[in-house]
Amino acid sequence: MNKTIIAAATTCLLTLSSGAMAAVSSTVNLASDYTFNGVSQTGNEPALQASLDYAADSGFYAGTWASNVDFGTGEDTNIEWDVYAGQYFQLNDKFGLDTGIAYYTYHGDSASDTYNYPEAYAKFGYSTSMGDSEVNFWYSWDYFGLDVSHYIAMVAHTVEVAPGHNIKVSFDRSTSADENKWAWDGKDAYNHYRVEYMTSWQGFDFNLAAENTDMDIDSADARVVFSVSRTFSF
Template sequence: MTTRTTLFAVALPFALFSASALADWSTTVTGVSDYTFNGVSQTQNDPAIQGSLDYSFADSGMYAGMWASNVDFGDDTNIEWDAYFGRYAQLTEAVSLDYGIAYYSYHGQSNSSDGNYFEAYTKFGYVSEFGQTELNFWYSWDYFGTGAGHVISMLAHTIELAPNHALRASFDVSNSLDGDKFAWDTDGKSYNHYRLAYQTSLAGFDIEVAGENTSLDIDTADERIVLSIGRTFSL
């Protein structure tokens, strides 16, 4: 989840708190043409329906929530269900900090839970006249239940093209710290992910069209266009 489409998205669910911190309870429903996690499809290049339920403590900046999506790993695992807890802080007028911990869980067959794992994250934001810059990190000590340490590092920048129209460019590196336990391919322990996204909203719906690619040589991580349409409701 964390940066799954992101996150926003989703890579990453976490990002919505900066926009809806005034709401105690909120829920977001999103449809995506492909659920990608750092450029790797989690649905065999097929669409996904995703939803979250979130609670924010406006005075402290703390938040908690759950997020779910359909997945397809080529077996009977069909649901990813995540939980997270963190804190968003505005350190200065220009600098923000978002940090916390997430738990990823998988469901559908008896051994789906073998892939469950925790992940800690820290995200820095900087707003200037040139847009918003992000420096984000995710760390797991048991990546997908393999016992491998794993780090994701991301640099992103968003510029406003016009009111209600933005362009976000990002680059991230996924790196296994224990190649003997988990490796992304036979050529190495890490890979690069590139993404360029156009973002807007219409009639209460958040819309994103993104082009992305990775350095992996597999069908589920090659170049693609991903469409995302979501809506957030305050409860």
């Protein structure tokens, strides 16, 4: 359930507007926890994640991403493996639009594939001298294979506090269209807050984040998540 497509991570973040990029790349990420909008997908334990991505100068991209998971519900699902494809549009020197579709699959248990689900997304970016702002939306019409619509809306802003050092603040809300089919802590929606510090050194990318939700469950309480990743171009 990687919402930054790689989160993340867990992420297919395109930077075509700033110059040409390699046609094929791979990112390996080690995180102290794999959180989906503030909810741990690994039982509050570490995660090893990897992606393989193709990006064209036209803005088209496609890729795949995988991570270990642990839902802790007495079943053996242990792998999430996603595929995605989309198109990035640089609308002008300040505005960008990223649209696409992802498909999330789960493995390790005989019932894991019943969790599989599709999701469409649209991400709007705005860059100024004061930083980069985002307004992002995700929608699934069969969330977690339960035939229920699910929505996520996010706003975020990133500022460079020093050369090579960035702070990102984000807020998102996840909503189920039918809480009888899917509920978050007994409710149809919850809020998630996150502040993260990002930097790079010697080819490695580092992320240190503090996050919390308004749910009262162990897998979604206040936490600090650290990750280190490296991207390889082919």
